[in-house]
Amino acid sequence: MPAPVSTMPEDAPATASPGEVLLNVENLKVHFPVMSGVLRPRRIATIQAVDGVSFDLRRGETLSIVGESGCGKSTTALAVLRLQALTSGRIVFDGEDIAGHGGRRLRTVRRRMQMVFQDPYGSLNPRMTLHEIIGEPLLVHGFARDRAQYNARIAELIDLVGLLPDMATRYPHEFSGGQRQRIGIARALALEPDLLICDEPVSALDVSIQSQILNLFLDLQERLGLTYLFISHNLSVVRHISDRVAVMYLGRIVEFAPADELFANPKHPYTQALMAAAPVADPGVEVARPSAVMIGEVPSPRNPPSGCRFHPRCPHAFAPCSTIDPAFDLVGPTSRVACHLYTTPTPSHDLVEAVKNA
C-alpha cells in the first residue's frame, strides 16, 4: 500500500461557508484546428467549440449546462477538469487558477474534482471487480494508510451509493445499467471530491432507473455537501436537479439564470424554442400547446453566423442581430441573457412583450 499524501480527507475544507464560489470560469475558449494537407499540414479553419464561456459555481449548489449536441457543453466540462487543452481563459478552483497547472499540482487539484460519465457500460473496466474499480483511485492517489483502511473505505462507498457488500467481487457485466452508474458514482466519490462533474449521467438509463439515480445525487449532495456541475440535454432532468442553469448554443452561454426563474420565464428565444420543443408527459398540456417548431438546424461551429449566433433561426431577429454580437448582460437581479431584445435600447417595448407572450 503506498504511503498517504498530504491531502487526507480531514484536510478537506469542510469549514467553508455555503454560497462561497468554488469554481470560477472566465472567458474559456477551446478551439480545435482543422488541418489539411499530408506533407505540410496547415490550418484551414478553426472550430470554436467553446468560445468565451464564463460562469461561477458556488459551493453546495448544482449548476446545469444544457444545450444540444455540438453546443460545447461537454467540451466545457472536460476543459474545467483539464482533460481538454484550453485555448485561453481562466479556471479558478477554490481560489487557485488551475488553467496552467501540470503534473503533480494538477493531480492534487483533480483529486478534488471528479467526473461521472454518461456511459455506465463503457466507463468501467470489464476485467476489474467492483472492489478493484472503486479502490483504484484510492491507490493512485495514495489515499489509504493500510489494507484495512482501504477495504473499509471501499465498503463505505459501496454502501453510500446503495449497492450491497456481497456485490464487491462481481464484474461490471453482472450489473444492470443503473447499478453500473452507481459504481461510477462510488468511484468518483472515492477521493472525497468537492466538485462532481456529471456528463449526461442519466441519459443512458431507463426512466424507472433514472429517478433512482437522480435521487441518489440529491441524497449525496445533502450528506456530503457536494457541488455539482451537471451536463444534460434533458430539460426535465435539469429542472428537477438544478439550482441554476446555463443554456449554451454554438459555444456560447446565451442565458444563465436560477432554475425556477429560467423555467417560469425563459428569456432568450433559443431557451424558449428548446422548451417548446420538449414534449410534456401530459396529453392535456400537449393539446393546449401550439407546436412551435424551430426552423433549420444548428449551424456548423466551423462557420458560426455573424452577430448573434442564433439570429438565422430566431423568430424575433431584427436589424442589429445579424451584425452585432449581443453582450451577455444582466436582465433583472439574477439572470443574464445574450440577446439584443433585452439589452439594446432601440427595439420597442412591445417587441419584448410580444416575445414574452409568445
Next chain:
Amino acid sequence: MTHLLQVEDLCVSFRTDRGIVRAVDGVSLHVAAGEPLAVVGESGSGKSVTALSILRLLGDAGRIDSGRVLFEGEDLGLLNDAGIRAVRGNRIAMIFQEPMSSLNPVLTIGMQVAEPIRIHRRVSWKDALDQAGALLERVSIPDARSRLNDYPHRFSGGMRQRVMIAMALACQPKLIIADEPTTALDVTVQAQILDLLRALTRELQSALILITHDLGVVARYADRVAVMYAGRIVETAPAVELFAQPLHPYTRGLLESAPQLNRKSHARLSTIGGQPPNLAHLPRGCAFSPRCPFVGEPCLPAPPPLEWVSATHARACVNYA
C-alpha cells in the same frame, strides 16, 4: 370491425448463450387505419421485437413461437419470402432508430429513396429518381433535387432521419412502424421530425405505430397507448385516459417517477424500486411483482391476463384498484 393490423397472442423467443429467452410473451394489439398508436416501454420490454416480428425481421436467432399477425385480413406468417418482401417497404414501412447506420454509406441518397419505388412499382430508374426528388422535397430537405447524388455522410442526423421518412413514405404504405425514430436526435430536431411524421401520415391516412420510451412523445403524438413490461402488454388505453388514470402500478410508477418540465418537482422523485427484469430469469407470476408496491398473494400463481375494464382500457393486474 376489422382492424388494419391485428396482432394476436404473439410469442417470440431468442436463442442466446444462456438458453432460450422469451422476449415477447402473448402480445395482442390492433391498429385501425390512419390511427397513431404508441408502444411504450423500457429496454428489454419487447416493444422493438414486437415491431420486428410484424415484418418477420427477427433474423436467425429469433423465432415466432405462436400467434398471428393479420394485416388487412391477411396472415403475414403464412406468406412465403417473396410474399413478405412484397409487403415490406410497400404496404408496411419501417423507420429505424439509428439514422446513422440505417443508410447504405456507398449508395447515393437518390438511389436509396428510389429503390423501393423501383422494386414495388416497377418503374424506370429515371422515373423512380424523379419521384425520390419529390419525396425529399416533401420531407423538407432544402434544395432536395440537387442532393439526390449526395452520399449519406453529407447529411446531418436530422436530415438522415428525414431521408428515412422519405424512403418509408415512398410507396404510400398503409402502416408505418417507427422504432424510436428520434432517440438519437436533439430535442428541437426531434420535434421537427415527429411533427413531419405526424403531418405526412395524416395526409396519406397511414396508420402509425410509434415505439418509444419517452412519455412526453407519447402524450404529444399518440391517440392510443400500449405499455409493455417484460414482454407483455400490461396496460392499453387512449392516451388521455392512460395519463389521467393509469390502472397498472407500473404505468403509474413510470408517470410518477419521470421528472416533469411543466411542474416544479418535489425534492425527491418517487421511484420504482429494484432493477429492470432479466428476461432469462423472470419471477414467478407477474413479472413486475418484485418491484410492485401493491404486490400480494393473487400476483404469484401466473402472469395476470390483460383484462378489459372498459371498452377501450385494459390492464394486466389482479391486485390494484
